[in-house]
């Protein structure tokens with residue numbers, strides 16, 4: 001998937017992946033990450049997901065990365081948050097948007113990089129206590145996934161992760177979202193993480209007529 005593919009999707013507003021409600025698998029299984037309040041959660045390929053607002057409201061700081069800058073701008077505009085925008089010190093094409101979510105007396109920071117995930121380092125992203133991968137790994141074709149999983153591990157120092165995948169007969173439909181099975185999760189992450197399937201549910205995400213799609217949530221530690 002080249003960058004133009006995603007720029008065009010956002011430009012044409014073909015963003016069916018963007019959910020209007022918080023993902024129920026996130027709210028049900030977040031406790032498996034054992035995070036203290038104030039922990040920092042990384043959301044790769046974040047789009048303008050409302051899940052980031054929910055995570056901040058739980059008392060976590062959020063750091064996301066999204067290729068399409070208008071998606072990052074839309075996130076802050078829709079949440080009525082005025083972000084501070086800065087440029088990457090070495091690459092002025094990369095921008096960092098940082099805003100505060102105020103919830104009563106609590107204030108949480110949401111930092112979104114408008115960048116290609118492969119252009120960022122662990123120094124850019126800072127400490128990461130956990131990762132929430134929703135529609136990120138499954139957005140990428142098979143030939144990009146080994147590099148993606150390696151980059152995720154490198155920038156997060158193998159932080160634990162909640163990973164949501166879809167499984168369906170790939171011969172019946174093109175991705176994204178792509179189908180990913182247990183063996184593939186094992187292939188991408190098995191040498192550095194213990195992988196535990198937390199739940200599987202029927203899904204209508206990205207489905208075509210008569211296609212059985214199952215959504216899985218994995219805990220990687």
Ligand SMILES: C[S@@+](CC[C@H](N)C(=O)[O-])C[C@H]1O[C@@H](n2cnc3c(N)ncnc32)[C@H](O)[C@@H]1O
Nearest residue numbers: 006017045046047049066067116117134135139
């Ligand atoms: C399927 S969408 C999922 C967005 C979000 N996680 C959600 O669930 O709403 C994948 C997103 O990844 C972004 N993306 C694709 N390739 C990327 C890359 N190399 N670096 C950063 N973001 C990327 C796309 O622009 C798109 O918004």
